Amino acid sequence: MAKLNRLQMAWRAAQDLQEGMVVNLGLGMPVACSDYVPAGREIIFQSENGVISAGPLAAPGAADPDLVDAGSRQITIAVGGSVIDSTASFAMIRGGHIDVTLLGAFEVAANGDLANWDSRIPDKGPLVGGAMDLAASAKAVWVIMEHTTRKGAPRLLDRCTLPLTAPACVKRIYTDLAVLSVTPEGFVVHEIVPGVSQAELQAATGAKLHFAPDCGVLLSPDIADAG
């Protein structure tokens, strides 16, 4: 069985970003997507702290602590980009000007419910950030997440057990085992990694899976994940 690593999951999601899209990337795996956009495809990456057209990370020595993305990473701005304040950034988000937001998740339900902000770690404070604004108002919410917990419990469920970020918002899911969409019928599987059967994928999932007629193989290049 060839589970994807975190960077391979980001790579797979990045292949589905189309020329000209305005895309917001969440913390964790999603921010890595910008490294794997196919060459020549121009995507406008918006970062919630007010960056439009976030570029690659700043080179060592050229980093500017006054220029950061939503993950506090010192970045560059791509040609054609701009900077706005938080109120304008969230006007952009709430106003429906973001084509796709790619977010991490603890759990996703078969109706598209998303839980990604409060994992109920004892005594650690909640972290909502911009996730609720993004999940409520982006034109499409895509999720990159591990298919199961480290202990093997499913994260794709009939109903979320953790507090919701937004109801019925997720459209696509990229996991380490499969690519799925959320439809009125529930989860539909479009690709599965080599060596995992439909029955095995179903066993790793906490809700009924439907398999697309053209369900294919989820292949990705070798990418070392040092993290």
Added chain:
Amino acid sequence: MAIDKRITAVAEKLQGIKDGATVMLSGFGGAGFANTLILALRDAGPRDLTMVSNSATHLLGRTQVLIEANMVRKVICSAARGRGKELSPFEEQWKAGKIELEVLPQGTMAERIRAGGAGIPAFYTPAGVGTDLVKGKEIRRFNGRDYVLETAIEGDLALIRGDLADRFGNVTFRGTQANFGPAMATACKLSIVEVFATQAEAIPPERVMLPGVFVDHVLAVGGR
């Protein structure tokens, strides 16, 4: 006498900040934290503050020094989780029941501040609808979709970081320094901006990012 909002020391300006005041601190991800002013406020020592800041504690900002000095009664923020497994100064006091927390979607927080400075008492937003965060708040349907009523936040003091300021209090920002700063400046009775440098000469009008109308004092602190 000509307008001149440039100051060389801030301590005296903070003397009017009373116990129970609401203080807004700009800053996101290491950019735009008014760390010099925050330390000055700690030295001024008002207590029972409500602190409005995107992060309750941040590795690269000094918002936590007010918490560590036991000056904060309530935090309004979007990010209350410290990095790492150890508890942050905020999390320690929150766990002990010494600090009240109001956690908000980041866009809701920004818009509540903007509304506070713009004469808008409340507004409806889709963010948070269907979640635990809006329990008890009014929900109203517009055009077939549910929205939650959120009220404006006004403050007594805003501490903001910018890049350049002129004698009129006009401010520019560099990189992503602006974040919550311009909105906070509009929403507070007293707004102080620390900048890399101040100048007597006016900043060209079209380059001003925060007009001096919203700014009371500017302090040059270097450190670009």
